[in-house]
Amino acid sequence: xxxxxxxxxxxxxxxxxxxxxxxxxxxxxxxxVMLSLLRMVLEPQRSIEIAGTASNGQEALAAFENLxxxxxxxxxxxxxxxxxxxxxxxxxxxRRTPVIMCSTLTSRGARITIxxxxxxxxxxxxxxxxxxxxxxxxxxxxxxxxxxxxxxxPAEPRPGAAxxxxxxxxxxxxxxxxxxxxVVIGVSTGGPAALEALLPKIPAAFPLPILIVQHMPRLFTxxxxxxxNGLCPLRVREAASDTRPEAxxxxxxxxxxxxELTRDMRLRLNQNEPENFCRPSVDVLFRSAALACSGRLLGxxxxxxxxxGLAGCRAIRSAGGAVLxxxxxxxxxxxxxxxxxxxxxANKVLALEAIPAEILxxxxxxxxxxxxxxxxxx
Numbered sequence: 001x002x003x004x005x006x007x008x009x010x011x012x013x014x015x016x017x018x019x020x021x022x023x024x025x026x027x028x029x030x031x032x033v034m035l036s037l038l039r040m041v042l043e044p045q046r047s048i049e050i051a052g053t054a055s056n057g058q059e060a061l062a063a064f065e066n067l068x069x070x071x072x073x074x075x076x077x078x079x080x081x082x083x084x085x086x087x088x089x090x091x092x093x094x095r096r097t098p099v100i101m102c103s104t105l106t107s108r109g110a111r112i113t114i115x116x117x118x119x120x121x122x123x124x125x126x127x128x129x130x131x132x133x134x135x136x137x138x139x140x141x142x143x144x145x146x147x148x149x150x151x152x153x154p155a156e157p158r159p160g161a162a163x164x165x166x167x168x169x170x171x172x173x174x175x176x177x178x179x180x181x182x183v184v185i186g187v188s189t190g191g192p193a194a195l196e197a198l199l200p201k202i203p204a205a206f207p208l209p210i211l212i213v214q215h216m217p218r219l220f221t222x223x224x225x226x227x228x229n230g231l232c233p234l235r236v237r238e239a240a241s242d243t244r245p246e247a248x249x250x251x252x253x254x255x256x257x258x259x260e261l262t263r264d265m266r267l268r269l270n271q272n273e274p275e276n277f278c279r280p281s282v283d284v285l286f287r288s289a290a291l292a293c294s295g296r297l298l299g300x301x302x303x304x305x306x307x308x309g310l311a312g313c314r315a316i317r318s319a320g321g322a323v324l325x326x327x328x329x330x331x332x333x334x335x336x337x338x339x340x341x342x343x344x345x346a347n348k349v350l351a352l353e354a355i356p357a358e359i360l361x362x363x364x365x366x367x368x369x370x371x372x373x374x375x376x377x378x
Contacts, residue, residue, distance in 0.1 A: 023153045024051035026069035028060040028086070029102060030078045034127060037134070038073060041141045048149065057081025061089055064097075071149065072099045074121075076112050084116055091120040098122040098152050100145070105129070110219040114227055117192040122332055123148050126217065151189070151305040151333050172317045172345075179365050180298040180321070182245060182261075183208055184289050186282030186312065188215040188304025190332025192224060194352055196231060198302075199250065201356035204233035208363055209245030211259065211267075211289065213282045215304065218255035225252045241269040253280035260288040276308040282336070286312025295320025298362050300355065301346075302326045304336035313345045322347045324358060 025048060029035050035053055042048045051069045054060040056078045064072065072090065076083040087099055101124040103113040113124045125145045128137035187194060191214045202210075214224065222238045229236035232250065239251040239259050244266055253259035257269040258280050275281035282301070286309060289297055299316040301309045303326055313323045325337040325346035330353070340346050350358055 020047065020155065022047055022049040023149065024049050024067070024070045025149075026051050026060070026063055026067060026072045027053045028055075028057075028063075028072060028078075028083070029053075029075040030055045031075070034075070034102070037128065037137045037141055040134075040138050041145060045146070047153070047155065057083065057086030057089070060086045064090055064093070070097065071152065072097065073102060073125075073145075074099055075102045076109065076116065077104070084112060084119070087116055087119055087121055095120065100125055100148060102127055105217065105219065107219060107223075110217075111223050114192060114220065114223050118196055118227070120193065122152065123189050148189070148305065151335060178296050180208060180363055181293050181296040182289060183210045183298045183300065183359065183363065184286055184316075185210065185212045185300045185302065186286065186304070186309040186336065187212070187302035188278075188306065188308065188333075188336060190303035191215070192227075194302050194326070194332075195224075195228060197352055198356055199228055199232045199234070199236070202232070202234055202359065204248065206234060206248050206360075206363075207365075208247055210234070210250040211239070211245060211253075211261065211285060212250060213253045213259060213280045213285050215278055215280070215308070216255045218257075221252055221255040225250075228252075239267050239269065241267060243267050253285065255280070258284040260284055261292040262288070263292050265292055276306055278306075278308050282309035283312040287315045290315040290319040290321060293319075293321070297321035298359065299323045300325075300359070301337045301340050302352070303331035303333055305333045306335050307339040309336050310339045310343060310345075313340045314343070317345050322362060324355060324362075325349050326355065327351050 025042060027035055027038050027050060039050065042050055051067045052063045054063045058081050074083045074087060083101060090099060099121050101113055101116045101121045103109045103124050103126055105126045125148065128140045214221065216224065225236050225238045234248050234250050236250040238254050245251060251267060254269060256279055258272055260268045262268055275283050286299055297316055299313055299321060301313060316323055323340065323346050325340050327349050328334040328338065330351045331337060341349055348358065
C-alpha cells in the first residue's frame with residue numbers, strides 16, 4: 001500500500017466511531033412463551049444483546065453473578081424462588097443494576113408489583129394477556145417495554161455531533177409573596193420508591209392539601225395509595241371526583257383518569273385524550289391547579305421518563321407559583337425533572353432527601369410582619 005492510500009485508510013479509521021456498547025439483558029421467566037415474545041422484541045434491536053435466560057429466581061441469581069448483565073427483566077410469579085425474593089437478593093448484591101419487573105395486570109399482580117418497586121425495582125411492564133396472539137403480544141411489549149429500556153440507557157451522542165441549542169429561558173413573573181395554598185407533585189419511573197422516601201417525612205400537622213400524579217394503570221394507583229397510607233403521618237387516598245382537597249390529606253390521581261382542580265377548588269376526574277401519551281397527565285393537573293390557586297402553588301417534579309409536567313411547570317411559574325425539581329443523581333430517570341430544569345423553570349434543583357425539608361420551609365406561614373423566607377430564591 002502506497003503512502004497516499006495508507007493516509008486515506010488511517011483517516012477513514014480515525015473518522016469511524018467505535019460501535020456503541022450493547023445493553024446486555026438477562027431474561028428471567030418460567031414461561032417459554034413469554035421468553036419467546038421478549039426475544040422477538042429485543043433481538044432485532046441493534047443496541048440490545050440478550051446475555052442469557054433463567055426460568056426461576058435461583059437460576060436468575062446464578063446468571064446475575066456470572067453474566068454481570070446491564071439490565072434484568074424479572075418475572076414475578078415463578079416456582080421456587082419467585083421474582084420478589086430474587087429481586088431482594090439481587091439488591092443485596094447490587095443496588096445499581098436496573099431491574100424491570102414483568103407483571104400481570106391483575107389485582108394480585110399489581111399488589112406484588114407495588115411491593116417490588118418499593119424493594120428497589122426500577123420499573124415494571126405489564127405482560128400481554130394470554131388471550132392475545134403473538135403479533136399483538138410483540139406489539140404491546142414493543143410499545144411498553146422498549147421505551148423504558150432506551151430511557152434507562154440513552155444513546156451517547158456521536159463524536160463531533162452538534163449539541164442541541166437550549167430553548168431561551170422564559171421571562172417569568174415574580175413568585176407570589178403569599179405562602180402556597182396547595183402542593184402538587186408529578187412523578188413517573190421510580191416514583192413509588194421516591195414517594196416512599198419523601199411523603200413519610202411530611203408531618204401530620206402539615207397545613208396544605210397535596211395532589212399527586214403518578215403514571216400507573218388503574219389497578220395500581222389505589223394499591224399505591226393504600227400502601228402509602230400505612231406509611232405516612234398524613235392520610236393518603238385515591239382521588240375521587242367532586243371532592244375538595246383537604247389540608248393534611250394526599251390525593252393520588254386514579255390510573256387512566258386525568259385529575260383536574262376546578263376554579264371552585266374541587267377535584268374532577270375525566271378521561272379526555274391522553275397528554276404526552278399519559279393519562280393521568282402531570283400537565284393536566286399542574287395547569288388546572290395554577291389557574292385555581294392564582295399562583296399560590298408549589299409544584300414538585302420528580303423522577304420520570306419523558307417530559308410530562310414541563311408545560312404544567314411553565315403554567316405554575318407563569319402564574320407566580322414555585323417549582324422544585326429532583327436532581328439527576330437521585331432520579332432513576334432524569335427525563336421529567338431534567339426537561340423542567342433545562343427549560344429554566346425550576347426554582348431549586350434538589351436531591352430527593354432534601355425535598356421534604358424544602359417543602360416544609362416553602363409552605364410555612366410567614367411570621368407576623370416578617371417577609372416570606374427566601375428559601376426558594378424567587
